Amino acid sequence: MSEEEKINEESVSEESVSEESVSEESEPQDLRKAVVKEIISWVETIVFAVLFAFVITTFIIVNAKVPSASMENTVMTGDRLIANRLSYLFDKPERYDIVVFRFPDDESKLYIKRIIGLPGETVNIRNGLVYIDDSTEPLRTDFQAEEMITPDATYVVPDGCYFMLGDNRNCSLDSRAWENKYVAENKILGKAVFRYYPLNAIGVVE
Numbered sequence: 641m642s643e644e645e646k647i648n649e650e651s652v653s654e655e656s657v658s659e660e661s662v663s664e665e666s667e668p669q670d671l672r673k674a675v676v677k678e679i680i681s682w683v684e685t686i687v688f689a690v691l692f693a694f695v696i697t698t699f700i701i702v703n704a705k706v707p708s709a710s711m712e713n714t715v716m717t718g719d720r721l722i723a724n725r726l727s728y729l730f731d732k733p734e735r736y737d738i739v740v741f742r743f744p745d746d747e748s749k750l751y752i753k754r755i756i757g758l759p760g761e762t763v764n765i766r767n768g769l770v771y772i773d774d775s776t777e778p779l780r781t782d783f784q785a786e787e788m789i790t791p792d793a794t795y796v797v798p799d800g801c802y803f804m805l806g807d808n809r810n811c812s813l814d815s816r817a818w819e820n821k822y823v824a825e826n827k828i829l830g831k832a833v834f835r836y837y838p839l840n841a842i843g844v845v846e
Contacts, residue, residue: 700725702740702830704750710806710813711752713785714738714845720837721752721845723830733758733802733828736780738845741804742827744820752832753814754783757803759825763795765816770805783807790816800825 702723709717715738723740733739733755743749756770756779757763764771768788769778781787788809795815797803801822806812815821832845 702750704740704752704832706752709811710808711738711754712808712811714754714783714807715752715832715835716841718838719835719841721832722834722836723752723832725830727831727833728825728828733825733831736783738832739804740829740832741823742829743818744823744827745818747827750829751804753804753806753812755802756805757795757797757815759797759799759801761797761803763797763803765790765793765795767792784809786810795821798822802828 702725704721704723706715706717706719706721715721721740727737735755735758737755738752739755740750740752743751757772762773764773765788768790769781770788771778785808790809793816795803801824803815803821804823805814805816815823835841835843835845
């Protein structure tokens with residue numbers, strides 16, 4: 641073999657080693673890029689989920705936990721409910737609706753009660769029954785836990801406000817007891833529509 645041929649072979653061998661070295665160096669870089677891409681994908685998914693949850697809970701539903709027995713036996717202590725914020729977007733709240741609202745005496749707290757008196761009505765409580773204006777026919781009592789024991793009283797509901805009572809009326813701090821007795825319409829956050837916990841009581845709230 642000539643001297644020139646030896647030089648050419650050595651040159652080819654050096655080029656081969658050099659290419660292999662470049663290939664080995666690129667593998668960690670490709671791996672890093674793949675990991676970064678995966679992390680970005682997860683971050684995007686989490687951010688989207690958080691934003692989606694924020695929009696749902698801010699504009700569409702109220703996720704509420706019932707802390708007391710004031711609405712038993714319709715809604716039990718510890719029940720978890722969903723209230724629909726869009727229920728009153730085009731309609732007014734109605735009598736007997738169960739609603740989540742800001743407590744008039746402390747708006748940092750959320751309460752859940754049943755609407756009894758509508759704007760402009762006079763609510764008369766006599767002998768444990770509720771009458772509206774001059775009606776001699778009392779309101780429904782089928783959802784009450786027991787017969788209401790309370791002093792006779794009359795409440796005149798201001799325009800744009802609602803009079804609230806709990807279904808468990810002998811154990812409920814409601815419009816009868818509050819300092820600010822009426823709930824303004826714009827403080828009603830939503831109508832309670834669905835119970836999702838406990839699992840054995842999942843269903844529509846009425």
